[in-house]
Structure formats: structure tokens, C-alpha cells
Amino acid sequence: GTQQMQAAMEKYAHFKKTDFPSFSQYEAWAGADLMIKGLENAGSNPTHASVIHALRSIKSYDANGLLPNSFNYSTNFGHNPAKTCSWVVQATHTGFKMAAPGPLCGTDIPGTATASS
DSSP, rough: OOHHHHHHHHHSSSOTTTTTOOOOHHHHHHHHHHHHHHHHTSSSOHHHHHHHHHHTTOBBBOTTTSSSOOHHHHHTTOOOOEEEEEOOEEEETEEEESSSSSSSEEOOEEEEEEETT
């Protein structure tokens, strides 16, 4: 997923190999990718309702590997997951290095409205 996004950013946004996307650009990429999946699965003449129905039928989405965990939109559409994970890297003079060997995860504070969602 990272290589696909980097290639598209180089082609369409005039990025160089040494440029790296911002958090907002990653969010926009994943959001657009999810919307494309909804449109593709909504049929030949998509409507608002058919796109939403198609999105809610996605059982495993991880933005082609950009997200460290999959989302099941058939059961978790529009809800904050109780556990959220992110890949964290550090920019160094020679490139990037992982801040941890795996994704870093956090959970909601117990007793909050979304802790059991």
C-alpha cells in the first residue's frame, strides 16, 4: 500500500522519492480509497443509498496494508473502535526507522461512551 501511494504521489502530486506524505495526506488517501471501493461495489448506476450499502458490506478494510488493523464496516460503520493502532516511524537524516517493531495501539478510557463500541 505504501509503494502504491508513493508512486501515485510522485505521478500526480509531483512528489520526489525523498518526500513523505503528511498525516492528512494519508487520511485523504485512505478515505478516497474507501470511497472508490464503495463506488465500485455499488453497481453500474450508483446512488447515495447503494454506495452506503456497499460500504456497509465491507467486512475487512485496511487501506491496502496502510492501516495496521482491519475495519469491519458491516458491524462498525460510523463508530469509533475501542482499540486503535498506528504504525509510527521516525524521520532521520538517512531515511525512516520504525519507532517500534509493530504498531502502537491505544484504547479508549474505560467508561467512555465508545469503550464498548
